Amino acid sequence: MMAIQRYLQIHPMDNVLVALQDLDEGTTIVFNGKEFPLKQAVAAKHKFTIQPMEQDAEVLMYGVLVGKLNTPLTAGELITTENLRHASEDFRMGNRKTSWTKPDVSAFKDKTFNGFYRSNGTVGTANYWLVIPLVFCENRNVMTLKTAFEEKLGYKVKANNYVSEVEDLIERYKSGVDINDILNHELLANSSGGEHDRLFKNVDGIKFLNHEMGCGGTRMDSDALCGLLAGYITHPNVAGATVLSLGCQHAQASILKAEIEKRSPGFDRPLYIFEQQKEGTERELMQKAIKATFAGMMQADQNERRPAPLDKLCIGLECGGSDGFSGISANPALGFVSDILVTLGGSVILAEFPELCGVEQELSDRCIDEPTADRFMSLMRIYNAKAEADGSGFYMNPSPGNIRDGLITDAIKSAGAAKKGGTSPVMAVVDYPELANRPGLNLLCTPGNDVESTTAEVAAGANIVLFTTGLGTPTGNPIAPVVKLSTNTKTFEKMPDILDLNCGTIIEGTETIEEAAHRILDYVIEVASGRIQPKAVLLGQDDFIPWRRGVSL
Known part of the structure; x- marks a missing residue:
């Protein structure tokens, strides 16, 4: 078991720490042999400085540039939308960096799923x-x-249709009750009928x-x-x-x-x-x-x-309602799953191009050859240019919920989102609505919109989708099972009707990323075999939105 931590440096180059728990103002931070107090309370998932920094200083997370300061800060100050603005590194054609360390897949090399x-x-x-x-x-x-x-x-x-709840209120209205009685009345839960x-x-x-x-x-x-x-x-x-x-x-x-x-x-x-x-x-x-x-x-x-080898799986990687824990729990766990599946000869699809802003250099360097890297960089530049022409660049991608829960620039959000793709080489870069089912890691150009992106990933060949969320989302798909993974235990326990797996165990130190990945892949095999139906399937959450090829972040 890992020791429980209160804060975390994600990458050795980072100059901010992430709070893993709510930290009070004045809390003493001990880091790299130094001690300093927090100048403000820092809620879990948010970030704070570890050293004095000048105005326009670069803020690094995940080892990459994620923003620049609007004002000078001292050690122990909270990073906010007021003192940090979006910034990311430019990218260019670089050297191929396709060597990677394959994970141990001995636990899965002989496993199968029952498919059609x-x-x-x-x-x-x-x-x-x-x-x-x-x-x-x-x-x-x-x-x-x-x-x-x-x-x-x-x-x-046969999910709840809430008809009986409405009938109950109709009867109370007919009996002459007032508005307050209606608002305060406790409705009985409608039980689901048998199929x-x-x-x-x-x-x-x-x-x-x-x-x-x-x-x-x-x-x-x-x-x-x-x-x-x-x-x-x-x-x-x-x-x-x-x-x-x-x-x-x-x-x-x-x-x-x-x-x-x-x-x-x-x-x-x-x-x-x-x-x-x-x-x-x-x-x-x-x-x-x-x-x-x-x-x-x-x-x-x-x-x-009939039994099929795991290399017949094509997994779509998706996130929505992300939070400040997404990039350190559920997303890297999916990255480990991705690396296992790629090692076994399967396919994975990483999409949502607006959420790859700031990690373009890393991903382009991981492309198997220069034409593939060039296509990725070209699609990213064209997409962002269209967004800027409409008055909205990638920097406007984070939603109010993202920002409230610690993702205050697009580069912070993107650096964590990209972790879903693991560390393997990029074998193909595909434009919407093409197929993206080549063995290995595929990059698919889609919006960041959850449903538009999931819809596209399935059309591209994903026969199962793994969807991480920090805030909770009911998103599903008509034909591919969508497995929802919570980045934190609080959300998982609050919304068990729409979430399937909890990765908050990683934050709490009760499970490693590798252990979580093995648990997730075992669950995927059960879902792919039809033995388990994820919540989105049980609820009939058949979300389907084609992308009008315009600006959608």
């Missing part, structure tokens, strides 16, 4: 049928199909996607949408799909088919595309779609889970 094999060699961690609109005009028809299919096939989520038996035992669900794209925007957006949807249709977790098209929109069925062929040549899973303007009446369209969908699910049900 596809003819193109990929393996799914689930087996879903998709119903997708090519254009927003078909959203209503997709939702009508959902009403027709979901409950009857046994896939309706209907599934008709198709080997099909994990039928998922109905909605979006607001496909026409009316730029052709670039509609083409990207077709690529994204093709990524979902060809995904290893998808058995087949029903696609509804109006017919006249920018996002044509022919473009979708070309994108499918690009991602999976000779695609042979069931795919049914219906155009309303060709079919005529809504009834004709819907009856054909219903029959095709049912027949496709009969075919999908013939596939059964």
Whole structure:
């Protein structure tokens, strides 16, 4: 067991410390043979200086530049948004730094997960049928199909619907109570009902996607949408799909088919595309779609889970609602998981390019060759330039919640977020909405927006997503299980209904990063085998937002 610490220097070059616990004003700090008192109280997750520093002095965390001081500070002063501004190092083409120390994988080299094999060699961690609109005009028809299919096939989520709570309040209102009685009344929890038996035992669900794209925007957006949807249709977790098209929109069925062929040549899973303007009446369209969908699910049900090696896993790495502990608990634990999986021959995807600001040099140097490094640097520069042209550079990425919990510049947030990618070489740099499933570490250009990024990672090939959070988030995905990992025990205990694993043990000193990584990967194997359903799946948290290729931080 590690000793419990009250504060931490993350990297030997850092000139600030991170409070691991709430520290009172006047607390004596002992560091590197020196003692000094805290000038202000420092809440857990926040940072304080360890030496006198002049105005414009560079502040280092994780061994990189994360900001510059607006005012002089003495030792023991709290770092705040008032005294620190965002700053990061410039980056350029450097030497290749692709050597790395592979972790011991003996505990996992012979382990497998039970997945669904596809003819193109990929393996799914689930087996879903998709119903997708090519254009927003078909959203209503997709939702009508959902009403027709979901409950009857046994896939309706039986989470709390809060109907009984509303009925209780209606009865109290009718009895003549006042507003204060309503506000102070303790509602009884609505119990979840039992699930209907599934008709198709080997099909994990039928998922109905909605979006607001496909026409009316730029052709670039509609083409990207077709690529994204093709990524979902060809995904290893998808058995087949029903696609509804109006017919006249920018996002044509022919473009979708070309994108499918690009991602999976000779695609042979069931795919049914219906155009309303060709079919005529809504009834004709819907009856054909219903029959095709049912027949496709009969075919999908013939596939059964079989043992697969761990190199068939492609893990998407995501964070949202991050805090000052993200970069020292959950994110480095995911980095260790990433390194284990890469060593085993699997794939990992690190995305959210606005949250890689300040670590561009390290990541570009880790790229396997100069063309790969050049593509990464080019995508970063183009993205940030677009943001600045719209009056919002990467420096505006941290949210109010991030700042409140210790991530007060984008460079601080980014340096911690990048830890999810471990230490292995970058094997590929991929632009949205391309595939990013090459063995090893892949960098995928996406926004920092949680749902847009998760949506893109899954389209790029992630068959499971590991999502770290310090503040808590319910984010999920329709077809890939999303495992939520808390960076701290307080949030985990406060929100157990949406969080799956706790990495606060690392902060508390009861578990090492390596031990946490082994625990996480064991859990991933259970989820990938269908033996455990993460909270997002149980809640039916099917978040899906295509990225309009503009400024989204």
